[in-house]
Amino acid sequence: MRAGSLRGNPWAVLVTLSSGFFMTLLDLTAVNVAIPSIVDDLRASLDEVLWVINVYVLVLAALLIVFGRLGDARGPRTMFIGGVALFTAASVLCGLSQGATELIAARALQGLGAAALMPQTMAIIIDVFPPARRGAALGVWGAVAGVATIAGPTLGGLLVSTAGWRWIFFVNVPIGAAVLAMAATLVPGGRRGTRHKLDLPGVLLAAAALAGLTFALTEGQRYGWNAGIWALLIGGALLLAVFLVHQRTRQRGEPLLPFALFRDRNYAVMSFVSATVQVGMIGLFLPVMIYLQSVLSFSALEAGLVMAPAMIVSALLSPVSGRMADRVGGKYVLMCGLALFAAGLAWLSWITAVGRTWWDLQPALIVAGLGIGCVFGPMVAVAMYGVEPRMAGAASGVLNTIRQVGTVIGSAAVGAVLQNRLAASLHDEAARQAAGLPSGIRERFVAGFDDAAKGGLEVGRTGTAFPPPPGTSAGLAHQLQQTAVSVFEHGVVRAVQPTLVLPIAVIAIGAVLCFLVQRRDVDSPRTAVDASPGRPGYDDR
Structure with a gap:
């Protein structure tokens, strides 16, 4: 079949968008497995390596909504292609970095590219898929997020062990080139024709608040939690409060954070739950990867392969969990998944010790993988189900932003606890x-x-x-x-065990909050996903 005949085909478009989305998320966890190698090669400290992780997500979280609005104004296809191109070029710079500072700067550029392309993925999906198929497409999109997060350590470990840590970035070049070619030939063009005013004060307030909180949590141990660090923490929290007040005053205009979205209880709950899940993912990969390589002497490849069974379980369960959510209710699948995720982490914390073998860890990791497989697809579908179609673009940007804020704060907080306990x-x-x-x-x-x-x-x-x-x-x-x-x-070992307590507690809170998810009637007039015989409405009885 010729590429021209596939142009605009919803499933071909979904493959293209998911490939770009997968690439940006893969680097989030692939970098974790490369931490010991980066430390050795660049002679970097732990707080510097944490910045390699955090600056990417910080830029991503601060600019997601901005680029979502720019996609509305300039066309999501244009912004998607530009984001992929920038991300690919920045990946080359990451791989060529000769010091921690250069790598951090290149990772910031990667975050800029990811921020440009990521919000366009869900917006284009909602545009090209008819309502009856939109839920399935969003489920695939959510499953891609879960699989990318889990696949990162295994693929990253393979690259680090066989070719060196730089190839976790260089591998993005052929992927990015393929996505650019696919986007140019398969994704339909056109502009939305909507003009938006950029809330520059809101952007600056959000970025300053996140930067202050992230710097304080990441560098706190290095500076002995002195008065300056505490001032940054308090200042970041105050700036966040000012940002929320500022957004409230702009609700009749075009705020970065449309409070109207949170009138839908399910969307509000899922937004918070998505942040707790990201804290859990960071809690799983950051300290556990350090433990596997630094204590158990596993190579990067071996450490990645330790995670492979959990990755496979999660990938196989993700589509099944979406169908289960349709039948028994999204909140019950999510609660079960989050409970399993927390239980797996608690089990892992309990058995962490010197001299463990890879199979000693498998039961706990597989339980965590089962939980993750029941989270991502249903979470996105439940969040977007009750959102009005005209708000879908804003909703996707806000949901992605909150997820990445969870990653930023989670990475900084878990890193701070790990450094302190270490x-x-x-x-x-x-x-x-x-x-x-x-x-x-x-x-x-x-x-x-x-x-x-x-x-x-x-x-x-x-x-x-x-x-x-x-x-x-x-x-x-x-x-x-x-x-x-x-x-x-x-x-x-004594540092990793208490560090895992933080993500376990946060995930448990997310599981409890799922009780607040409301029932959705099949014929609800406000659904972004229309009911059909093949996809009944959520019924969380």
């Missing part, structure tokens, strides 16, 4: 194990780990936190190295 656990473990060393070097041994904790993962598994003093005998040098490695391994 510093404390390394000190305590060093003090405990130093008792078996000669008295003359005990204090220096503990002090070496206090200094090493400031750099987070720069400690490594080689015992370099405390190099043996000149003239040390071979036997004592070996003892010092073994003790340092043991301190590091047990210290990381």
Whole structure:
């Protein structure tokens, strides 16, 4: 079949949009598996590597709604193609980076490209799919988000182990080129013909609030949670409050955050739930990937493959969960999925220890994968089901923005807890194990780990936190190295376990809030997805 005959075909368009969407989300989790390699190659500290993750999502979250409005004005196809092109070019710069600062800057450009293309995906889907098929298309779109999030560690691990960490960015080049060609030939053009005024003060307030909160949480441990860090936290929270007040005054105009969307209880609940899910995903990948590679000595590929069974389970369950949501009610599927996700993380926290094997972790990870498979598709479908078609573009932008805000705050908060617990656990473990060393070097041994904790993962598994003093005998040098490695391994385990408590608690809150999801009648006049014999309305009895 010729490409021309496929132009405008809804399913061909969906494949194109999902491919671009998949590419942007894949990098969110693929970077996590590359953290130890980036640290070693660029000699970066943990807080610098956290910025490699956070700056991408920060730019994405701050500008999603803006680019959603620009898509309405300039045409979503134009913005989608421009976003893919920028994201692809920025991926090349990421792969060529020679230092942490260069990589952070290139990741910011990646976030800009992702912000330009991401809101256009749902808007175009709503445009090209008839109402009777729109729910299925949104379910596929939501499932792509789940699969991309889970696939990142496995694919990233394969690339890091076989070609190096830079290839988690270079691999975007052929994908981006293919998506550009598909978008140019398959996605229909045309403008929406709607003029919008850009709320520049709202953009600046939102960006400043998120930047302040993210910087304070990410750099807090480095600066000892001093007065400046607390001032940034309080200032970020105040700016967020000012932003909300500012948006309230613009509700009769064109606000970035249309409060009218949140009159639909299901949309409001799902918006919050989507943020809790992102906190859970960061909580799963960030500390667990560090544990797998730094404590269990898995390669990046092996660490990714540890996640593969959960990825497969989630991918297979995602379409099934959408049909289950139609039959038994979306909120029950979501509650079950979130409960399983939290249970899997709690189980993982309980069994985390030095000397575990990959199969020891599989039951907990598969339970988490089952939960994730029951979340993404139903969550998006339930959120969008009651939104009026004329508000679909704004609704998709806001929903994506809230999800990414959850990623920003979750990454910063989980990273802050991890850094804090790592510093404390390394000190305590060093003090405990130093008792078996000669008295003359005990204090220096503990002090070496206090200094090493400031750099987070720069400690490594080689015992370099405390190099043996000149003239040390071979036997004592070996003892010092073994003790340092043991301190590091047990210290990381003791840091990972409490770190997982935060995402578990947040996911549990999201599960409880699903009780608030309301029933949707089949013949509801306000549905963005029309009822049909093949897709009954949500009935959350």
